[in-house]
Amino acid sequence: TLRQAITNDELIVHYQPQVHIRTRTLAGFEALVRWQHPTLGLLPAGAFIQAFEASELIADLTWVVFKKVLADRQRATADAASVPVSVNMSALLLRDLGLPEKLQAVIFEHGGKPSDFVLEITESGLLRELHTALDILARIRLKGLHLSIDDFGTGYAMMHQLRRVPARELKLDL
Numbered sequence: 561t562l563r564q565a566i567t568n569d570e571l572i573v574h575y576q577p578q579v580h581i582r583t584r585t586l587a588g589f590e591a592l593v594r595w596q597h598p599t600l601g602l603l604p605a606g607a608f609i610q611a612f613e614a615s616e617l618i619a620d621l622t623w624v625v626f627k628k629v630l631a632d633r634q635r636a637t638a639d640a641a642s643v644p645v646s647v648n649m650s651a652l653l654l655r656d657l658g659l660p661e662k663l664q665a666v667i668f669e670h671g672g673k674p675s676d677f678v679l680e681i682t683e684s685g686l687l688r689e690l691h692t693a694l695d696i697l698a699r700i701r702l703k704g705l706h707l708s709i710d711d712f713g714t715g716y717a718m719m720h721q722l723r724r725v726p727a728r729e730l731k732l733d734l
Contacts, residue, residue: 562608562617566624570596573628578646586639588678590646591629593621609650618650623666630670646678646708654681654693660700674704682710 565571575589595603612618625647633641653659667674679700681693697707 562612562615565595565597565608566617566620568598570598571621571624571628572596573625573632575632575645578643586643588643588646589640590680591625591648593625593648605648613650613652618652619656622647622649622653626663626666627670630667630672633676634671644676644678644706646680648710649679649681651681651693654696657696659696660703663700663705664703675706678706678708680708680710 572594574592574594576592577586578588578590579585580587593605595608597603609618609621612621629645629647633645656662663677663679664674667677701707
């Protein structure tokens with residue numbers, strides 16, 4: 561079950577490097593959660609994220625991932641620890657008015673800095689939660705975390721709506 565995946569520490573994080581095209585230097589990493597299912601093997605996020613969202617365990621999953629990323633950063637080489645890590649965040653979490661403070665507390669508790677992180681929120685999910693999310697996203701940016709709109713171009717967003725989001729990057733889905 562989903563709860564057992566969390567309890568039994570079956571969720572693992574893989575890192576995909578991000579590289580500056582011009583200089584070919586390391587720009588960051590994207591944290592990708594995987595489920596090491598006891599009978600089905602290694603499952604990609606697409607196989608279970610919707611189930612976590614539907615079961616209202618998505619916040620628990622998010623905190624597990626954040627804590628694993630923070631622990632990995634503490635053990636990382638100087639080069640790897642000097643670049644930001646992008647972490648996907650369900651737009652459903654943008655309903656929690658306390659999210660900016662919770663993020664900051666978890667990061668500080670584990671010796672991290674807010675500027676070490678880029679929160680990636682999908683374009684379609686963001687627009688479903690946009691009215692409530694704008695205040696939360698602005699406060700997240702004020703705390704020093706960076707924002708990215710993921711899978712840009714796959715939804716039906718209007719640019720005038722997205723301009724209101726304090727994101728520093730758009731990730732295009734090609």
